Amino acid sequence: WGVAVVNIPLNNYYTEYEVKVQAINNVGKGPESEIAVIHSAEDMPQVAPQKPIALAYNSTCFNVTWQPIDMSRENIRGKLIGHRLKYWKTTHQEEDSVYYLSRTTRNWALIVGLQPDTYYFVKVMAYNAAGEGPESERFEERTYRKAPQKPPSSVHVYGINPSTVRVVWRYVSPSQDEEPVEGYKVRIWESDQNMITANNTIVPIGQKLESYINNLTPGKSYNMRVLAYSNGGDGRMSSPTLHFQMGKTTRNGADTRHGHNINTALILSTLLLISTFLYTSH
Structure with a gap:
């Protein structure tokens, strides 16, 4: 397979191009190939999700929502794959964060596996094939206390x-x-x-x-x-x-x-x- 690299302006991220390939030797140019449609590489998103809200779903889960992102080319700079949610206990450092990838463009996600009756910070980021965009503001929420630990008796x-x-x-x-x-x-x-x-x-x-x-x-x-x-x-x-x-x-x-x-x-x-x-x- 032949490979060719063509430099394009930086602002031409995720831009559609029509491409033809033609062989050349000492005798002259050969026939052109059929037109192929390609895209230039994506750039990282430039917009952060706004107004994230985390609500306790149960003792081990948050339901996190945020305002839908403006899907303009200038903001997403590619094709939106999903969102990355970052969360950590308020008693810990942000460096101890855990990440959850939500591979969907919807503006909500469930974070599971949390500790009961515990406060967490949550942030949200958009991501595409180039990587993740800027972080949202953080939101603080507490999980509910435990579910009933005793079963009903005398059934x-x-x-x-x-x-x-x-x-x-x-x-x-x-x-x-x-x-x-x-x-x-x-x-x-x-x-x-x-x-x-x-x-x-x-x-x-x-x-x-x-x-x-x-x-x-x-x-x-x-x-x-x-x-x-x-x-x-x-x-x-x-x-x-x-x-x-x-x-x-x-x-x-x-x-x-x-x-x-x-x-x-x-x-x-x-x-x-x-x-x-x-x-x-x-």
Whole structure:
């Protein structure tokens, strides 16, 4: 491959050029190649993101936003790749900073892996293929205290009818280094599925510590866990996982009585069918 270097004015950063190549020897010039469109090298961005704001997302995460950057050629001096976020504890030196690269042009990013109940400084920079631009002003914010560290206890499930269950549990009392409990989540998913498919039923704090889960499939087996949540995030889930199976709808449409365990209701339905079969056989 042949290589040629052509000097261009400094102000012609990231400029589009049309290029042709032509061979020359002692006899003369050869035919020209087809036109190729290229860009000159990029220069580093000359603008800093304005008005950065970091808001605590939970006990270990910030949601950082800033005003969208003016995408003019003079400011970006190339193609914006993303933003570089710089953060460090306020009790440490800026030289101890950690960096996070957000490879997107959107004007927000999440910083994760922070320490609970800790103050941080945050700065933002734009970057392209040439490097990063100037830093924004710094912003100070504190992460929330820890999420609930204790799981709900005495979790029980009771059958109401073939598609509804009632779930009860005991209150979670947070410690001094935890955020106040905002409510509870009852997490239910089909037993042959992964927990990522679970549906959460929210029970805000102040309500009775119970939840009625409707629209379940008769005859299906389910898993269930309960957790408390707060501004610090989701707490620890109840353990072990509760496994239960919904009762099947009988011909006469009879439902299980309030407060009966689902598996017990299913057994009683089965015994009823067996008794009916024996009676008709005689």
